Each structure stands twice: as structure tokens, then as C-alpha cells.
Amino acid sequence: xxxxxxxKSNLRFRDKILALDFPLIFLILLLGVISLFAMYSSExxxxxxxxxxxxxxxxxxxxxxxxxxxxxxxxxSKSAYLFYFIILILLFAVDFYxxxxxxxxxxxxxxxxxxxxxxxxxxxxxxxxARYYYKIPLENVSNIKHIVLPLFALIVPVFLVASQPxxxxxxxxxxxxxxxxxxxxxxxxxxLYSFFILICLIPIGVSFLKPYQKSRILTFFNxxxxxxxxxxxxxxxxIAVGSGGIFGKGFLQGSQSYLDYLPEKHTDFIFTLxxxxxxxxxxxxxxxxxxxxxxxxxxxxxxxxxxxxxxxCFGFAAAFFFYVTVNMSMVLGLLPIVxxxxxxxxxxxxxxxxxxxxxGIVMSCRIYRTS
Amino acid sequence: MRSFSExxxxxxxxxxxxxxxxxxxxxAVFIGIICRLFYLQISENIKWRSLSDKNRLRxxxxxxxxxxxxxxxxxxxxxxxxxxxxxxxxxxxxxLEELFFRLSKIIDFNERQKSNLIKRLxxxxxxxxxxxxxxxxxxxxSRLNLFLHETPGIKPVVSIARKYIEDGSFSHxxxxxxxxxxxxxxxxxxxxxxxxxxxxxxxxxxxxxxNEDMIGKPGLQRFEVNAYGKRIKELKFxxxxxxxxxxxxxxxxxQQFTSELLKDKSGSICVMDIYTGDIIAMVSSPTFDAxxxxxxxxxKDWQDLINDDKKPxxxxxxxxxxxxxxxxxxxxxxxxxxxxxxxxxxxxxxxxVIELYGHTYHCWKEKGHGFLRLREGIKQSCDIYxxxxxxxxxxxxxxxxxxxxxxxxxxxxxxxxxxxxxxxxTKWKLKxxxxxxxxxxxxxxxxxxxYFQVTPIQLCLMTAQLANGGYKIKPKIIYNEQALQSTTxxxxxxxxQLYRNQENVKFVLDAQFGATNEPMGTSYRSRHVKPEYIFAxxxxxxxxxxxxxxERELKIKQKDLPYKRRDHxxxxxxxxxxxxxxxxxxxxxxxxxxxxxxxxxAKKVIKKVLDRQQLRTKYQPDLFQEV
Numbered sequence: 001x002x003x004x005x006x007x008k009s010n011l012r013f014r015d016k017i018l019a020l021d022f023p024l025i026f027l028i029l030l031l032g033v034i035s036l037f038a039m040y041s042s043e044x045x046x047x048x049x050x051x052x053x054x055x056x057x058x059x060x061x062x063x064x065x066x067x068x069x070x071x072x073x074x075x076x077s078k079s080a081y082l083f084y085f086i087i088l089i090l091l092f093a094v095d096f097y098x099x100x101x102x103x104x105x106x107x108x109x110x111x112x113x114x115x116x117x118x119x120x121x122x123x124x125x126x127x128x129x130a131r132y133y134y135k136i137p138l139e140n141v142s143n144i145k146h147i148v149l150p151l152f153a154l155i156v157p158v159f160l161v162a163s164q165p166x167x168x169x170x171x172x173x174x175x176x177x178x179x180x181x182x183x184x185x186x187x188x189x190x191x192l193y194s195f196f197i198l199i200c201l202i203p204i205g206v207s208f209l210k211p212y213q214k215s216r217i218l219t220f221f222n223x224x225x226x227x228x229x230x231x232x233x234x235x236x237x238x239i240a241v242g243s244g245g246i247f248g249k250g251f252l253q254g255s256q257s258y259l260d261y262l263p264e265k266h267t268d269f270i271f272t273l274x275x276x277x278x279x280x281x282x283x284x285x286x287x288x289x290x291x292x293x294x295x296x297x298x299x300x301x302x303x304x305x306x307x308x309x310x311x312x313c314f315g316f317a318a319a320f321f322f323y324v325t326v327n328m329s330m331v332l333g334l335l336p337i338v339x340x341x342x343x344x345x346x347x348x349x350x351x352x353x354x355x356x357x358x359x360g361i362v363m364s365c366r367i368y369r370t371s
Numbered sequence: 372m373r374s375f376s377e378x379x380x381x382x383x384x385x386x387x388x389x390x391x392x393x394x395x396x397x398x399a400v401f402i403g404i405i406c407r408l409f410y411l412q413i414s415e416n417i418k419w420r421s422l423s424d425k426n427r428l429r430x431x432x433x434x435x436x437x438x439x440x441x442x443x444x445x446x447x448x449x450x451x452x453x454x455x456x457x458x459x460x461x462x463x464x465x466x467l468e469e470l471f472f473r474l475s476k477i478i479d480f481n482e483r484q485k486s487n488l489i490k491r492l493x494x495x496x497x498x499x500x501x502x503x504x505x506x507x508x509x510x511x512x513s514r515l516n517l518f519l520h521e522t523p524g525i526k527p528v529v530s531i532a533r534k535y536i537e538d539g540s541f542s543h544x545x546x547x548x549x550x551x552x553x554x555x556x557x558x559x560x561x562x563x564x565x566x567x568x569x570x571x572x573x574x575x576x577x578x579x580x581x582n583e584d585m586i587g588k589p590g591l592q593r594f595e596v597n598a599y600g601k602r603i604k605e606l607k608f609x610x611x612x613x614x615x616x617x618x619x620x621x622x623x624x625x626q627q628f629t630s631e632l633l634k635d636k637s638g639s640i641c642v643m644d645i646y647t648g649d650i651i652a653m654v655s656s657p658t659f660d661a662x663x664x665x666x667x668x669x670x671k672d673w674q675d676l677i678n679d680d681k682k683p684x685x686x687x688x689x690x691x692x693x694x695x696x697x698x699x700x701x702x703x704x705x706x707x708x709x710x711x712x713x714x715x716x717x718x719x720x721x722x723x724v725i726e727l728y729g730h731t732y733h734c735w736k737e738k739g740h741g742f743l744r745l746r747e748g749i750k751q752s753c754d755i756y757x758x759x760x761x762x763x764x765x766x767x768x769x770x771x772x773x774x775x776x777x778x779x780x781x782x783x784x785x786x787x788x789x790x791x792x793x794x795x796x797t798k799w800k801l802k803x804x805x806x807x808x809x810x811x812x813x814x815x816x817x818x819x820x821x822y823f824q825v826t827p828i829q830l831c832l833m834t835a836q837l838a839n840g841g842y843k844i845k846p847k848i849i850y851n852e853q854a855l856q857s858t859t860x861x862x863x864x865x866x867x868q869l870y871r872n873q874e875n876v877k878f879v880l881d882a883q884f885g886a887t888n889e890p891m892g893t894s895y896r897s898r899h900v901k902p903e904y905i906f907a908x909x910x911x912x913x914x915x916x917x918x919x920x921x922e923r924e925l926k927i928k929q930k931d932l933p934y935k936r937r938d939h940x941x942x943x944x945x946x947x948x949x950x951x952x953x954x955x956x957x958x959x960x961x962x963x964x965x966x967x968x969x970x971x972x973a974k975k976v977i978k979k980v981l982d983r984q985q986l987r988t989k990y991q992p993d994l995f996q997e998v
Binding site: 318 | 381383385389394397400403409413416418420422423426537565596597598599603813
């Protein structure tokens with residue numbers, strides 16, 4: 001089947017290469033290089049485990065990105081359901097056979113890699129919904145009949161991930177899903193209703209939260225509540241960012257990260273480390289790179305003829321936006337601390353794989369934009 | 372019914388439209404994040420930068436060297452000497468229990484010290500050195516060094532600590548230092564500012580009064596530390612400055628000699644320069660070893676000190692209150708002469724007893740002195756004569772003279788524990804007791820009994836101001852103490868004239884010469900025969916309660932009374948008689964008669980002081996010129 005999709009294409013290999021979106025590739029590579037420097041700094045200027053591992057992953061997953069891009073978009077459209085169900089099965093499997101680390105069961109041991117299916121679900125749900133709405137005429141989108149299935153497809157993984165527990169990823173998956181549903185044309189009133197219901201459900205939801213999650217949310221509203229405990233991360237993160245100033249403390253000079261005041265500096269707080277060392281100017285540049293990546297994704301969507309490609313690209317751009325902003329808002333003290341990595345920058349194999357597959361499909365939309 | 376292509380068009384357009392709505396939302400959020408970055412990194416930058424530095428930098432203060440206290444000749448009374456300490460770095464110790472066991476074999480390390488150390492350990496970071504013992508003997512220290520390879524994690528350290536003269540002769544004047552307490556911190560802003568672990572502060576005596584000047588400025592080490600508090604690198608090193616040194620007017624030789632004389636007795640001896648007010652010796656007995664307090668005194672030693680009836684912790688020279696007894700008679704006589712109520716020729720008959728105001732008053736000499744004039748009255752210390760003088764003089768005029776000559780006021784103003792004593796007057800009694808003055812009380816005041824209370828240093832000052840011809844002096848312990856007392860005031864006060872007619876002063880001095888150097892004089896037996904040592908003095912025996920008629924009948928000897936009920940023995944003197952230079956006061960608590968218990972001690976001290984007079988005046992010859 002794979003062979004068929006590769007060969008049946010009426011484009012020659014050279015055309016495919018030329019059809020790639022080079023600005024996007026450049027931006028991804030740029031981000032990869034920046035992330036390597038940040039990782040190197042997080043290890044106090046030593047090229048050791050995290051940096052090496054991040055480098056290998058980036059190289060491997062960038063290759064995955066190119067391979068994914070060369071598959072025809074029709075292939076992705078047709079295998080969307082399959083992709084979704086595989087990931088869903090893996091999510092269930094995590095529940096039973098998962099590897100537990102720091103209090104939550106998120107990983108599954110696939111012998112050669114410890115995979116985090118919840119990260120892959122971020123992309124799988126988007127492609128699933130894009131495929132689903134691609135087939136449905138506009139006037140049927142708001143039919144109850146056509147609301148139930150996507151809602152179900154969204155709630156099941158979100159619930160599974162939230163119960164791992166991994167509130168951050170669950171919320172990001174849900175955001176991605178809602179973005180596609182919104183783009184597909186579901187009436188605004190449904191969003192208003194569900195928003196209203198959500199507000200009503202908050203008290204019930206709170207009772208399901210784990211004590212540490214409650215503590216994180218309370219701490220968000222008042223970090224001084226427990227400056228050495230739950231509030232420690234956010235206070236230290238703000239100190240790091242704030243002390244960076246306009247031009248930052250300089251590469252490898254970030255005292256907050258160098259002296260270990262900054263927690264989770266390889267993963268969720270990588271932006272804090274970067275911002276401390278490169279200051280306001282550096283942060284704006286990094287933010288600009290993300291904006292440009294999103295702009296390229298959206299532009300590819302606009303160029304695409306098919307609604308599937310449009311839905312997927314716009315949906316993925318929206319999800320990408322959520323990942324970036326939730327992470328940044330979190331480390332800047334605008335949102336409570338929930339586990340949300342910064343795309344490509346943060347250390348973490350599954351998250352990077354997920355982003356590279358997602359971007360690969362976007363690139364595939366670009367190569368096959370006319371079909 | 373719309374066509375398929377129309378629907379298709381519509382759907383595409385709807386998706387794109389909604390994408391743009393979403394995009395504008397994204398832009399808004401990004402602007403929000405940029406604003407947040409701007410706010411944190413630019414508007415609030417200074418705040419966060421200082422917080423970051425607070426995280427990153429930690430300062431360690433190093434205890435400064437305390438100032439030294441020297442005697443007049445520059446000999447050290449309180450110095451900083453080498454001590455041997457044992458430090459431990461907890462994280463380097465493989466097995467605490469094993470280490471403690473080994474230590475108990477090598478040094479004095481008992482269970483109590485062990486539990487105390489374990490308690491302290493819990494509050495410390497494992498890489499911070501902790502002091503196990505701060506005062507090891509040399510043999511313990513050398514043994515430790517020998518077994519060092521068997522006890523990893525410990526470090527013998529040579530450090531500096533306060534060291535006082537061992538015999539305790541200066542313990543009362545100098546006081547001692549000890550670890551800073553919560554109360555010390557409450558009382559001193561300076562201590563709060565420089566509170567360093569291991570810092571000692573003055574608790575008593577000069578160590579306390581001069582504490583803030585002597586303590587010095589602490590040194591500083593600034594380190595970059597990581598989140599766990601471990602030092603990463605040193606960024607700054609500022610050396611501390613040692614505290615101010617002080618030179619005193621005291622003479623170690625005289626002080627130690629005097630202290631030795633008073634051994635096993637309870638009392639005080641003071642020696643003062645009658646012109647400069649220099650205090651040459653000021654001994655209180657019994658004493659204690661101030662060194663014991665420096666590293667924290669043992670509970671047992673402490674209990675012994677506070678349970679001792681002779682009150683070794685009290686500086687009796689300035690805080691002990693005694694009725695002056697007959698030592699006040701020269702002053703009473705002077706007051707009466709100055710007020711013209713008597714003349715040297717006033718004659719009174721002493722029959723050993725006199726009836727006045729319905730009470731019977733006794734002379735110390737039961738048979739009586741017969742007919743006496745003033746000079747004999749002082750020389751033989753006749754009580755009956757002085758009842759008569761006091762009766763004529765009245766208590767208020769006596770109080771005025773007594774105050775002028777230094778009684779009832781603090782003498783030194785530098786030691787906190789100093790007491791003012793009490794010079795009774797009619798006004799004082801009305802105010803403090805609420806009853807009118809009784810005439811009989813005037814008689815008692817005339818022989819230095821009753822309400823009268825003086826400190827030994829006040830007696831010394833009184834004697835000095837008589838001996839120098841009746842001039843006011845400002846006694847001092849700190850040599851060159853401009854910093855502590857305003858010079859202008861001092862010079863105005865110094866050498867203020869205290870007499871109306873100097874002949875009167877000369878008269879009472881001569882009478883005291885008689886008391887010591889002529890037969891029948893009360894201290895005749897304690898005189899010096901060698902001309903260069905000849906001195907003049909006045910004995911005193913102060914009752915601590917009135918003698919009952921019954922006891923008088925029984926003629927109970929002092930020796931037979933229980934210790935606590937015996938009289939205090941007093942003696943005041945000045946020497947040499949020709950061209951006087953020093954005043955002395957001796958008080959022996961419950962010593963019995965002044966003539967037998969106090970005067971012989973004075974005789975020895977006077978010889979010692981006069982032997983060193985040459986040395987002292989040579990050491991600073993210009994002082995004499997000023998006079």
C-alpha cells in the first residue's frame with residue numbers, strides 16, 4: 001500500500017523536492033539548532049546526555065518529517081482513522097502496561113523506545129477530525145448525529161490522558177480537537193453552550209483533581225502561598241525571565257539555570273532558560289520563529305485545494321499555537337503550571353516525534369497542494 | 372437546493388473565514404505574551420535581577436578580632452590567644468556513631484555533648500563545618516592529630532579566642548565575653564547587624580561597656596551558591612578590622628598582689644591616684660575565672676558560683692554597699708569645721724556612754740576616752756565625740772559635704788553594675804521612707820552608721836579628694852578616655868575646689884596621720900616605720916545590726932559571732948604622708964574590727980604601690996607635670 005502511494009503519484013521525485021516549503025524547513029532547522037544550544041546550556045555547557053540525546057532525536061525525527069512529507073496527502077487522509085485507532089489502543093495499553101515515572105503512567109515500553117502515546121494523540125486527533133469533517137457536508141455539521149462521534153473521539157483520549165494523570169497534555173489534545181471542530185463549521189451556539197456547561201462542571205471537575213494539581217492551581221493564583229514548595233517553580237521561573245533584561249545574561253551565563261534554581265529546565269522550562277540568557281530580544285526572536293512557522297502552516301493550508309488539507313493545516317496551526325502559548329504563559333506566570341512542552345525546543349522524544357509527524361503531514365499537503 | 376460545487380465553495384470559504392478569526396485571536400494572545408515579557412524583563416527587571424542575585428549570592432561574615440585590654444604599662448589583661456578547636460564536616464563522615472566512639476576515646480567527649488551535637492547537626496547543611504569542641508587542651512589536640520587518619524571528616528583547627536589573666540584578679544573589672552544570646556540581640560542594634568555564628572559579646576564589666584568599640588568590623592566572604600546552598604566560587608573577600616584596643620590605668624602587679632591578699636576573704640581593696648583619678652587597683656574578692664565563661668560555663672561551676680554566700684560574681688568595689696562606719700569621721704569633722712559649728716579646740720568628755728534624746732549611745736571604747744579635742748577624737752575614733760559633732764552639725768549639712776566628696780554618686784560611670792550608695796538626709800527620708808527625720812539618726816550618721824551606705828570605690832574617692840588637698844577629681848579606669856567622657860566637662864570638673872578653708876582639710880589629714888602614726892591611734896599597729904612608706908589612715912568598723920544590751924553585757928567577741936553577723940572591717944588611707952599620691956580603701960566583709968582586719972592589709976598594699984610609684988611616674992612623666 002505504501003509503495004502504491006509513493007509510486008502512483010504523478011509527480012517526479014525532483015518535482016517533489018522542489019515543491020517542499022523551504023522557508024518552513026529552514027525555520028524548523030533553525031529552531032532545532034536553537035534548541036540544541038539551549039540544551040547545551042542547560043547542562044552547564046557540557047555536551048552530555050541530554051544534548052546528545054536531543055541531537056540524535058532531532059536528526060532522526062527530522063528524517064521522519066521528510067519521509068512523512070513525501071507520502072501523498074490522500075494516503076494520510078485514508079489512513080487517518082487507522083492512525084487514530086492505533087494511538088487510541090496504545091493509550092489504553094498505557095493504562096494497563098504503562099511505565100510509571102514520577103507518579104504518573106504516561107509511557108509504554110515498545111522495546112526499542114519508551115513511547116508516550118498521549119503526545120502522538122495530539123496529531124492523531126487532528127487528522128481524525130479533519131478526515132471526518134472532510135466527508136461531511138457543511139449543512140450536516142451541526143446535526144446532533146454528526147456531533148456525537150467527533151465529541152466521542154475527542155473525549156475518550158482526553159479522559160484517558162487526564163487519568164494518567166497528565167492534565168496538561170489532555171487539555172492540549174482537547175484544544176486541538178476543538179479547533180478542528182470550530183474550523184469545520186460547527187455553529188457558534190454549540191461552543192457557547194459547551195462553554196456554559198464547562199463552567200457549571202468546574203466544581204465537579206475540581207473534586208476529581210489530584211491534591212498536587214489543586215495545589216498547582218492555587219499556587220498559580222498566589223505563588224507566595226508556598227514559596228519553597230508548589231510556588232517554587234513559578235517564582236524561580238519569573239526570577240529567571242525577569243532578571244534576563246533586554247539582552248539577557250549571555251549564553252551559558254544564566255545563573256538561575258546554571259546554579260540549579262530553575263526546575264525542569266530541559267523540558268517545560270526551556271523557554272525560561274533561553275529567556276534568561278538571551279533576554280527580551282532573544283525571546284521575541286524565538287516567538288517570531290514560532291509565529292513564522294504557524295504562518296507557513298496556514299499559508300500551506302490556504303494554497304491547498306482540498307478541504308481535508310485546509311482543515312488539517314489550520315487545525316494543526318491552531319494546536320501548535322496552543323502548545324507554544326500554553327507553555328510560554330505557564331512559565332511567565334500567566335497560567336498554572338501544567339505539563340506542556342514547548343514544541344521542538346523541549347527535551348522529549350514523543351513530543352518531538354509528534355510535532356515532526358504533524359509538520360510532515362503539513363509538508364505533504366504542500367507537495368500535493370493541487371490534488 | 373445548492374449545487375455540490377456551491378457547497379464545496381462555501382465550505383472552503385467557511386473554513387478559511389474561521390481560520391482568520393482564529394488567527395486574529397492568536398495575534399492577540401501573542402501580543403499578550405510579548406507584553407508580559409516586556410513587563411517582566413524590562414519594567415520589572417531591577418526587581419527580578421535583585422532577586423536573582425539574592426538567590427545566587429551568599430555572604431559569610433567572619434568574626435573580627437576583639438580589641439585588647441592592657442594595663443597602664445601595656446601588659447595584656449584581656450587578649451586574644453590561640454585556641455585549639457575541633458571542626459567536623461558532616462558529609463565527609465562515613466559513620467557518625469563510629470566517629471563519636473573514637474572521639475570519646477581521644478578527647479573529652481561525653482554523651483551530653485554528643486546529643487547536643489546531634490541536635491545541632493539537624494539544623495545544618497551537611498557541607499557546613501560544625502564545631503565539635505572549641506577549646507581543646509594541647510594534649511587532646513596533639514592526640515587528635517595523631518589519630519587523624521582514623522577519623523575522616525574531622526578537622527583540628529587553630530583559632531583565636533578571648534583569654535583573660537588566669538587568677539581571676541581582673542574578672543570583675545574586665546568582665547567576660549560569651550556567646551551572643553537572644554537578649555543581647557534585642558538590646559544591641561550593632562549585634563543584630565553583625566550577628567555571626569561564633570561571635571562573642573561582652574556580658575559584664577568593661578567587656579560589656581566597651582563592647583561596641585572593641586568588637587571590630589567583621590570580614591566578609593561573598594560566594595556564588597547553587598540552589599542547594601553549596602558554595603560554587605568565591606567572588607569577594609573583605610578582611611575585617613580588629614576592634615579598638617584599650618589601655619587602662621590599672622597595674623597588673625598591684626592588682627594581682629592585692630587579689631592574692633584578699634584570697635579567702637570577702638571584700639574589696641581600691642587604690643587610686645589622688646591627682647589623676649587613675650584607678651591603679653580595684654579588687655573584689657572572692658573572684659572567679661572569667662575564662663570559664665568564654666566557651667560556655669559548666670552547669671556545676673555556675674551553680675557553685677551563684678550558690679556561694681560570698682557572692683563571687685558581684686564586683687564589691689562598686690556594687691557592694693556598706694555603712695562607712697568610722698572611716699567617715701574625717702569627713703564629718705571637715706564638714707563641721709567648714710560650717711564653723713566646732714573648732715579644733717572643741718572639747719567633749721567621753722564616758723563610754725551617753726544619753727541623748729531618750730536613748731543610750733555607746734562609744735566603741737567601753738571605759739571611755741575621757742576629755743578629747745577634735746584631733747584626738749579622730750585619732751582615737753571616739754564615737755561620743757562625733758555624736759556631739761553630728762548633733763551640732765545636723766544631717767543635711769553633713770549630707771552636703773558627703774555628696775561633694777563623692778558619696779552617694781556613681782564614681783566611674785563606665786561599669787553598669789555600679790551602685791550609687793546612699794547619703795541620708797531629712798529630705799531623702801521623707802521622700803523614700805515617708806517619715807520625719809529623728810534626731811537620734813543624726814548621731815548614727817555622724818559615725819557612719821544608720822542609713823549610710825557607700826561603695827569601697829566611693830570611700831577611696833573620698834579619701835583621695837581629702838588627701839589631694841580638697842580638690843575634685845574624676846576617677847577613671849580607661850587611660851585616655853576622651854571618647855567616653857567629654858573632655859571639656861572633665862577638665863571643668865577636675866580640680867574643682869571642694870573646701871572653703873584649706874586649713875580645715877589639712878587639719879583632718881593631720882588627724883589621720885595621728886591615727887596611724889601616733890600611739891593611741893586606731894591603726895598605730897599597722898604603721899610603716901620606714902619614712903618613705905609612712906601613710907595616714909582611718910579605720911572603720913561598721914555594724915550590720917545594732918548591738919543588743921544583752922550582748923554588750925556578755926562582751927561577746929567578734930570571733931565568737933556567726934560569720935554573717937560579724938562587723939565589716941574598713942580602712943581608708945593615703946600615702947605617702949609627705950607629698951601624698953595614692954588613696955586606698957579596704958573593706959573586709961564580716962572581718963571584725965577595721966584596725967585588726969583591714970589596716971594590716973592596707974599596709975602591705977601601700978608598700979607595694981609605693982614601691983612601684985617610681986616606675987609609674989617614669990612611664991608617663993608628663994602626667995605629673997599637669998598637676
